[in-house]
Amino acid sequence: MRTWLDFILPPFCCVCEASTTGAPIPWVCRTCWDNIPYIKPPLCHQCGAPFAAPPEGIASPLHRCETCLSHPPAFAQARAVGLYHGTLQHIIHVMKYRSVYGLNRPLAQLLHHQFAACWTPISIDVLVSVPLHRRRLWQREFDQALALARHLSQAVQIPCEAEALIRQRYTQSQVGLNLMERDQNVRGAFAVQRPQAIRGKAVLLIDDVYTTGATVKECTRVLRRAGAEWVGVYTLARVGAGAPH
Template sequence: MFRSLLDIIFPPLCHLCRVYIPNAGDVHLCTSCLEQLHPVASPLCPICGVPFATEDGIDHRCGACSVRRPAYVAARAAFVFDGPIQELIHRFKYAHKTHLSRPLALMTARHLADFAGQTAADIVIPVPLHKKRLRWRSYNQAILLAAVLSKEWRIPLSRNALQRTRWTEPQINLAADERQQNVKGAFAVAEPERVADRRIILIDDVFTTGSTVEECAKTLKKAGAAEIFIITVARALSN
């Protein structure tokens, strides 16, 4: 009865199109918006997780991972960065809609539950923000996502194990090669004993070129981490 009363006072609406949703559940997206999501699926690169254009075939290494293996073991994203997912992430990240961290993380947790389990991870670590950007935004979107994922997967969360030690320009404004230079040497592990010999899931919102998570993985490896796995809500695809 209390739930029914709440629905009358605060009717459950779709986070995107604002249509009323009976039995909204914990994600609060209507059927129409859910049907527009594009989950990342095989065939894909088993290392960086990029999906291939064809719908047929088996997983195999992409050209980039065949030439140079990244510092992390494997990366996976739940959805392609387009349509409703892109809109939700933009609202979450740039419009201070922090409540969207929960539906984004819950959908990610469900889509990537098998992968997360296979990592046998010891801790979850979010990609950190520089203090200057944190003051401007007032929250780190990766921490909000990681908090939900940590709880869903029952893997301990280490919020401050990885730190961003210098200011970097927003990656969105840079080309791929500029992104690598932009984040080079930008991270540090304050207490290496917190990551030494640990299997780590590194969390971020979007995997674009992979420059940021690659630099984070290198830093964690230098500090003694055993293996690093990357999980993001979305994967941006090049045209």
């Protein structure tokens, strides 16, 4: 059946428009999928930003970037699978803004494949996704962070608490805002409605992209205030070295 459908409606890569016949997933060709820009050490021990210096130029794997030293984030650690540009950025945009829901599972598999490398030996109790406001959910039709968290939950056998954290205030898109505006935009936007689900636990916050960190920092602040013992952040992508975070 798949071969017949491919003949009638030949699949094309959402990145380069090459044929995806024979590719592992029908939306991205093998070449583009293999060219996802994975993040590799050295990186900031706390926020996960990759350093421009070669590994031998970093004195310790616990080294933190200048921003984390001068303005420590509320979360304990943040890690991302890849850099937010090129192939990975394009795939995420297609998932979010062209509503290609089928990309959730293969993208969640990227989170799964890098999970042990990023979070061993930390014992994580629960996954919580960065929530959408109901108005944004109505516009977009699906919550991509929650979908990623649920797929990852099944893969790593860690419960996902879908309703523990909510977005109680509608906010404008963070795109185009500077660092201060982003912080102000999300201030007071989140609330914990099920504190019993996270109190005293190690919480891993799941989202698609870490840009400046304003959203995940605010979520972390709210989770810690509600009793979370530890909060880490895990995203598909993040901005590279030299970008504000």
